[in-house]
Amino acid sequence: xxxxxxxxxxxxxxxxxxxxxxxxxxxxxxxxxxxxxxxxxxxxxxxxxxxxxxxxxxxxxxxxxxxxxxxxxxxxxxxxxxxxxxxxxxxxxxxxxxxxxxxxxxxxxxxxxxxxxxxxxxxxxxxxxxxxxxxxxxxxxxxxxxxxxxxxxxxxxxxxxxxxxxxxxxxxxxxxxxxxxxxx
Numbered sequence: 001x002x003x004x005x006x007x008x009x010x011x012x013x014x015x016x017x018x019x020x021x022x023x024x025x026x027x028x029x030x031x032x033x034x035x036x037x038x039x040x041x042x043x044x045x046x047x048x049x050x051x052x053x054x055x056x057x058x059x060x061x062x063x064x065x066x067x068x069x070x071x072x073x074x075x076x077x078x079x080x081x082x083x084x085x086x087x088x089x090x091x092x093x094x095x096x097x098x099x100x101x102x103x104x105x106x107x108x109x110x111x112x113x114x115x116x117x118x119x120x121x122x123x124x125x126x127x128x129x130x131x132x133x134x135x136x137x138x139x140x141x142x143x144x145x146x147x148x149x150x151x152x153x154x155x156x157x158x159x160x161x162x163x164x165x166x167x168x169x170x171x172x173x174x175x176x177x178x179x180x181x182x183x184x
Contacts, residue, residue: 001147001169002178004157006055011165013040017048021175024083024119024139024157024168027074029057031065034073042075051175051182053081055119058103060095067106076114079183082107083139086120097130104135115182117156125151136184139168147171 004022007015017023023045026035035041038054045052054074059066074082084107086100095103100118107116118134122142137156142149146160146169159168172178 002172002175004050004168004170006053006159006166006168007037007041009035009037011037011041013037013044015041015044015165017044017050020045020048020050021178022051022053022081022168022170023048024053024055024081026085027054027056028066028070030059030089031062031069033057038073039075051079051081051178052077053083053117055083055085057085057087057089058095058100059089060093060099063099063103063106067103067110071107071110076111078113079179080114081182082111082114082116083119084116084135086118087124094124094128097128100129101131101133104133108135113184115184119157119159122150125153 002021004020006024008026025041027038028034056070088094104116116135117137117139119139139157140149140155141159143161149158157168157170159166161167
């Protein structure tokens with residue numbers, strides 16, 4: 001398995017890339033938030049030779065506007081991965097299953113040359129999700145042994161801890177395999 005992390009404005013732009021093969025960077029949330037460290041954090045990952053992914057924290061409603069907002073701000077480079085972060089918002093709401101599925105499909109329509117994955121925690125996957133649609137792959141958050149999330153579904157990325165930062169593994173045997181998958 002390959003090692004990676006995901007970062008947001010809470011992390012420095014000079015995070016350690018030692019031993020990492022991929023980095024997901026929070027880009028946007030809803031239609032009003034942009035990570036102020038987005039470009040610097042992405043540059044740090046690219047300079048280290050990592051596969052880069054960008055994620056959008058999905059809010060209910062205005063799906064096309066949210067997708068356009070995200071894609072207008074997430075750099076577009078071949079081999080970048082796009083992710084949808086589906087969880088409870090700060091207002092205690094969440095996008096419906098239909099909204100989550102439609103948002104993933106909108107991203108695929110707007111950037112057809114990119115992989116699009118769904119990020120959610122184990123609770124959302126098991127107790128909220130009713131469609132099992134995850135685009136091109138599931139990025140599951142379950143804080144257990146790396147690479148052993150407690151789900152039956154196939155997964156592509158596994159966030160296994162948030163201490164001292166969000167650490168992930170990818171279900172690929174080599175960085176070359178990940179790069180090939182990320183560039184359909």
